[in-house]
Amino acid sequence: MNSSEDRALYSELTETVGALPAAQQPQWPHRDAVDDATAQLRELPPLVFAGECDLLTTRLAAVARGEAFLLQGGDCAETFAGVSAENVRNKLKTLLQMAIVLTYAASVPVVKVGRLAGQYAKPRSKADEIRDGVTLPAFRGDIVNEFDFTEQARQPDPARMVRAYHASAATLNLARAFVGGGYADLHEVHSWNTDFVRTSPAGQRYERLAGRIDQALAFMKAIEIDSEQLRTVELYSSHEALLLDYEMALTRVDSRSGVPYDVSGHFLWIGERSRQLDGAHVEFASRITNPIGVKVGPTTTPDELMALADKLDPERRPGRLTFVTRMGAGTIRDALPPLIQKAAANGLVATWICDPMHGNTYEAPSGHKTRRFDDVVDEVRGFFEVHRGLGTHPGGLHVELTGDDVTECVGGGDPIAEDGLGSRYETVCDPRLNRTQSLELAFLVAELLEAAR
Numbered sequence: 001m002n003s004s005e006d007r008a009l010y011s012e013l014t015e016t017v018g019a020l021p022a023a024q025q026p027q028w029p030h031r032d033a034v035d036d037a038t039a040q041l042r043e044l045p046p047l048v049f050a051g052e053c054d055l056l057t058t059r060l061a062a063v064a065r066g067e068a069f070l071l072q073g074g075d076c077a078e079t080f081a082g083v084s085a086e087n088v089r090n091k092l093k094t095l096l097q098m099a100i101v102l103t104y105a106a107s108v109p110v111v112k113v114g115r116l117a118g119q120y121a122k123p124r125s126k127a128d129e130i131r132d133g134v135t136l137p138a139f140r141g142d143i144v145n146e147f148d149f150t151e152q153a154r155q156p157d158p159a160r161m162v163r164a165y166h167a168s169a170a171t172l173n174l175a176r177a178f179v180g181g182g183y184a185d186l187h188e189v190h191s192w193n194t195d196f197v198r199t200s201p202a203g204q205r206y207e208r209l210a211g212r213i214d215q216a217l218a219f220m221k222a223i224e225i226d227s228e229q230l231r232t233v234e235l236y237s238s239h240e241a242l243l244l245d246y247e248m249a250l251t252r253v254d255s256r257s258g259v260p261y262d263v264s265g266h267f268l269w270i271g272e273r274s275r276q277l278d279g280a281h282v283e284f285a286s287r288i289t290n291p292i293g294v295k296v297g298p299t300t301t302p303d304e305l306m307a308l309a310d311k312l313d314p315e316r317r318p319g320r321l322t323f324v325t326r327m328g329a330g331t332i333r334d335a336l337p338p339l340i341q342k343a344a345a346n347g348l349v350a351t352w353i354c355d356p357m358h359g360n361t362y363e364a365p366s367g368h369k370t371r372r373f374d375d376v377v378d379e380v381r382g383f384f385e386v387h388r389g390l391g392t393h394p395g396g397l398h399v400e401l402t403g404d405d406v407t408e409c410v411g412g413g414d415p416i417a418e419d420g421l422g423s424r425y426e427t428v429c430d431p432r433l434n435r436t437q438s439l440e441l442a443f444l445v446a447e448l449l450e451a452a453r
């Protein structure tokens with residue numbers, strides 16, 4: 001039974017947030033089924049603890065001050081079928097490899113946040129999908145409907161929200177077990193570099209770096225420093241707070257402080273398509289205490305940015321607000337400076353991180369949605385150039401990636417050609433970097449960070 005505070009909070013949220021226009025919500029067929037699913041969710045335990053969210057806020061404050069770097073990555077859309085040990089391990093491996101490259105090569109602490117354990121809802125450009133003259137509702141993520149192109153599969157089903165909760169719980173449990181049980185131990189640095197990655201140019205470069213870490217660890221052992229901190233890492237979960245029925249049902253009053261947290265994940269972000277100032281998503285995010293991200297696309301005006309900051313972080317709490325810029329490689333050098341300048345002129349210390357994926361999507365002649373690795377790299381370079389020019393801190397990277405050997409983005413050191421995209425194109429929404437491409441990107445960012453120091 002949830003507490004009277006939680007019941008009062010839920011009523012308040014449904015009355016206030018629920019009364020506002022909410023972009024990108026499914027057309028649920030029956031309200032009763034939604035009420036049934038949300039009633040179940042409201043009885044289920046939190047997936048994360050408020051104290052962990054607060055710790056992440058302090059880590060993000062360090063990022064904003066230029067004392068740490070944020071690495072946020074994972075699937076575009078997690079799937080229920082993808083909740084397996086292999087999948088979670090491979091994604092974790094990718095994040096750990098990238099983080100160690102950034103930490104070692106650029107000597108900067110890395111805050112690790114997975115697009116993991118909750119990334120099940122997707123905003124879409126079009127409400128419907130048409131194939132061979134047949135029109136069906138678009139796939140909006142496993143939390144809403146199924147990917148298969150049949151009428152039954154594409155019907156939104158509120159009971160999937162409860163499945164998404166359990167899938168998130170299983171994923172987070174396993175990720176916590178890996179991290180706490182020794183998988184993330186720095187002494188395992190070679191064992192993360194296995195399978196197809198090891199023989200790639202990035203994998204070989206990584207192997208050399210891992211060799212240097214071995215030497216450093218051997219030296220530390222020789223002088224009898226063997227810190228427990230080397231045996232684990234802090235890993236946080238994040239997803240887009242898109243499906244409000246789900247997020248509101250998982251918002252609870254923290255018994256210690258009496259304030260509300262969305263306990264579906266540590267870090268929640270508002271997407272480019274749902275960040276309307278007078279909309280339900282911004283209102284919802286303004287009422288929770290978690291650290292919050294907002295996607296910022298090329299059409300964002302400086303005034304809009306400040307209005308978002310005033311609404312989402314009126315107290316200017318360090319680490320509370322992260323701007324995730326996603327401008328496009330050709331646009332970032334022009335579109336980002338006025339936003340940073342406006343924030344600086346108003347004394348706003350925010351965390352700025354770069355999503356080099358969502359502004360660079362195009363359709364290949366084969367019909368696959370893809371991204372050029374070179375565009376991804378160029379947007380990241382532009383992000384660093386802009387911050388260097390303005391004397392601000394390029395705080396982090398937000399990427400769609402997988403631990404698997406997929407062929408979804410073109411280019412990279414082991415190049416994938418447009419006509420090879422079909423061989424292992426496995427995403428159910430947007431194209432992700434594979435592990436080799438992710439590692440390559442990490443080396444590039446490490447060089448940029450080093451140069452920026």
Ligand SMILES: O=C[C@H](O)[C@H](O)COP(=O)(O)O
Nearest residue numbers: 076122123124125126429430
């Ligand atoms: O991941 C982001 C969005 O869901 C995605 O870019 C929208 O894709 P669409 O244009 O195919 O709907």
Ligand SMILES: C=C(OP(=O)(O)O)C(=O)O
Nearest residue numbers: 123271272273295326358
């Ligand atoms: C939908 C996403 O991005 P954006 O809102 O920036 O388009 C996403 O990150 O999954």
